[in-house]
Amino acid sequence: MQRWCAVVGILGLVVLSGCGTSRFDRTVTGAGIGAGTGAVAGLLLGPVGIASGALVGAGVGGVTGAVTTPQQIDLGRPIYR
Template sequence: MRTMMLGIVIALLLGLAGCGTTTKDRALSGAGIGAAAGAGAAAVTGNSMTKGAVLGAGAGAAAGAMTDEEDINLGD
């Protein structure tokens, strides 16, 4: 149950996947946003913050790299 909640929270927060105009910028910012979201979600659900940060960073980097600036852009 906790793992499922962690996944749902990370998925919701990854709606803000990345910012920047290049794929590299978007992947890096997505990783940072995902790591923070994963660690926060893990802390709330009682899971390992390290594991949450690692999972969130990976998912965030992928989400950031797969979007382009027309989809979502939080700025340069």
């Protein structure tokens, strides 16, 4: 069960990291989505913890958003724009 939750969380993070067209927008939204996904994964996985999961998720999501292009992953315009 724990392994399944981790896989779903990581896949969700990769798929959802990157709204917007500028590198800044993609990094910020990727980090935000990653932090949320990581917090949920940390809550479900127990010993990892919510804060640790959020920190790791924000890092992975931010990097994924920064290195991908809108042609690879595009979720449209960010909510805050």
